[in-house]
Each structure stands twice: as C-alpha cells, then as structure tokens.
Amino acid sequence: MTASAPHHGSCRCGLISAEAGSPPIWQSYCHCRDCRKQTGAPVMAFVGFHTDSLTWFGEPRNWRGAGGVTRMFCSHCGSQIGYTDDRLPGEIYLTLGFMDEPESYPPASHAFVERQLPFLHLTDDLPRFDGFSVERPTKTTEQDR
Template identity: 50%
Template sequence: MAKHTGGCRCGAIRFEADADPIYASYCHCEDCKRASGAPMAAFVGFHAADVTFDGEDAATYGKAPVSRSFCATCGAPLAYADARLPERIFFMLGAMDAPENYPPTVHAYAPEALPFLHMDDGLPRSDTMTVPRPDGDKT
C-alpha cells in the first residue's frame, strides 16, 4: 500500500494517508474559487480514518456543514470536510507532495466555470456536487 503525503507550504502541517484515495475532482463552485483564490479548485479525497496529521493544528473556517482548513502560519489551504460526510476528507490537490498522481475524474459545478477557462479533457461534468450527501442536498 502506498503512502500518500502532503502538507502546507511552510511545513508546519504534514499529513499522510495509508490507503489509496477514493475520489479526485475539479470544482468550479463560487465557494471553492474564493477559498482557493484560483479560477477553480482540485481535490483528492480519502477516508478520514486512513489519514494522520503531524505538526501544528490546522486553522479552520467555513459555513456549516463545510469546514475548510488552512495553515495558520503560512496561510496555505489544505482541505475541506463536510459534516454530512464525516468519514471523508478532501485535500487540495496542490497540498499533496505529488499532485500529478491524483488526476481528477470529474468536474463539479460545471455551469459555474469561468467563461475563459477551457479544459477539453473529456471528463464528465456535473451541474452540482459530485459526491452525494446523505440528505440529498445538492449544495
């Protein structure tokens, strides 16, 4: 089983997953764009039970049920968690040590993509989220 590692920009927070990821996607929603400061975000998801952290505790912010984490020292965005999916954690692809190993497989919130951002990658495009929530909520 491969180790999947990552951390913040300054190294104050490190994390490791002991099992392979369960999900990888692009997200074009307004919240992800603002949280990442980028025209879209890319994530890789793991079962939370397979992830361990080392170093400082991450700072968090967000509007329930979503909580986003970042390094309080360097400000680097790290991950998001959704209270409706307590068994999962989704890391920013750029926080991974080898982001090239986690190619996204889908685009979430495709209608919110910026009009100048063109990715002809042939991946499926969803109008809303791509990981179903237990309550059926689409946001």
C-alpha cells in the same frame, strides 16, 4: 495514475503535513464559487481520503463555512489544506496543492460546471456535474422544511 500508499501532503512552510495510508476515494475539480474564493484560483482540484486513514503532523486551523463545510489551512503560511463536509462523515478532501505529488491524483470529474468561469477552457472528456461530484445525502429535518 494514483500514487501508492502512503500518500503525503504538506503546506508551503512545512509546519502542517499529513499522510494517508489508504487509496484515495475521489479526485475531482470543483468550479463552485466557495472553492474559488477559498483557493483564490479559477478552479479547485482535490483528492479525497477516508478520515481514519489520515495521520496529521501539526494541526491545521479550521474555518467553518456555509452548508456544514469546514475548511482547513495553515495559520503560518496560509496554504489551503482541504475541507470536510458534515454530510460526508468519515471523509476528508485535500487540495492538490497540499499534496506532495499532485500529478499523481488526476481529477476524474468536474463539479458545478454551470459555475465554471467562461474563460477557463479544460478540454477533457471527464464527466461533468451541474452540482456536487460526490453525492451528499439529503436532510429531512424540521430546519430543512
């Protein structure tokens, strides 16, 4: 069950917080190596919102990773906040750890299950994807050929 709007999130020290005024657009686990490295956990769980529904209080720091993904974190306490992806304009994905009521955003799928760690057993009946759980458009630029 998803909490009703507004949706609140904050970092551990409270210097960075956000409020979303619209319902989530996606909730998922991600088992990819990049998400594991970013969170320091065996799996990442996130909730997505439309970027224009989010109001920030404080300014997260950004780190530009591979593939057009920008990760956000608190420069004071180091809390992971979330990410944006150039291939998903107008969307932002916040870690469940950033959300003030993470239990209100149960994941609806698993992404990159072929990379799931062998000792991690999540016995649910959620859809499982070998790649992204949120479809990204394919690019056909000269650089991609």
